[in-house]
Amino acid sequence: MSDYLIHGLSDKANVIGLACVTTDLVGRAAQLHGTSRTASAALGRALTGALLMAALMKRGQRVALKFEGNGPLQRVLVEADAGGTVRGYVGIPDADVPIKDGKLDVSGILGSDGYLTVIKDLGLKEPYKGIVGLHTGEIAEDIAYYFAESEQIPSAVGLGVFVEGDGEISAAGGFLIQALPSSEEGTVDQLIRNVQGIPFITQFLRDGKLPEDILARIFSGIPYHVLGKRDLLLQCSCSRGRVERALIALGSEELKRLIAEQDETDVTCEFCRTSYRFTRKELEELRREMTPAAASA
Ligand SMILES: [Zn+2]
Secondary structure, eight states, X not given: OOXXXXXXEETTSOEEEEEEEOHHHHHHHHHHHTOOHHHHHHHHHHHHHHHHHHTTSOTTOEEEEEEEESSTTOEEEEEEETTSEEEEEESSTTOOOOOBTTBOOHHHHHOSSEEEEEEEEOSSSSOEEEEEEOSSSSSHHHHHHHHHHHSOOOEEEEEEEEEOTTSOEEEEEEEEEEEOTTOOHHHHHHHHHHHHTOOXXXXXXXXXXXXXXXXXXXXXXXXXXXXXEEEOEEOOOOOHHHHHXXXXXXXXXXXXXXXXXXXXXXXXXXXXXXXXXXXXXHHHHHHHHSOHHHHTO
């Protein structure tokens, strides 16, 4: 089954529900970065959470989430766009912590003391930026806490990644529900009961259920319709041109140092591990392309 997300709306247009399966892309990300079992769970939850948040945005808009904690993983960075693509990486991929209460301890590896920074590129001059303290370090609760604190939107978020003993990802997915201010108390009470009745997302998916079934569960007793379905992909937006611009942004002095020190400079994209090689001659050309004022600095 390929990864996808479905978007539902209550008939009264006061409740948004999203549900997705991300097993393939989380598996690919874990393989790409060589993450430990617990690091795979943390990265997978963050990738899934970012895709759910991006699905609330308009085409062309993007969201970046940076989780920074006091645990051995140090940080998780993910970026998703409204079209359904996502990329991400963690600070220390091979960091791990012992199992806690029979489960992978995501809060333990990230740490519950730290920050979640959300940057939304809405296509305006300046991106929107919100920062909240980590709520639990479990990722889903942190995203729900961000929505409540920073955007004043009550939300319920569920994220799950099932990592087998050999590190394989056998199920990953999530849901996001937002009750808009016009929702009556009865609807909200019903939603709370529905969410409490949802078993672990990974159990749901491992039982062969689909995002459509999760959505039906979320909206149980609340008339709704499906607005759309989109494919989800792990995809990086890096290119040689972007790396060149990043090198130029280092400044003339730094480029001069690289040219003097090495015959070849390798730049690796942290999101997808693609390596871009630049010869001394190519770096000299880049330095010449810089504005005369900057180049002579
Ligand atoms: Zn890349």
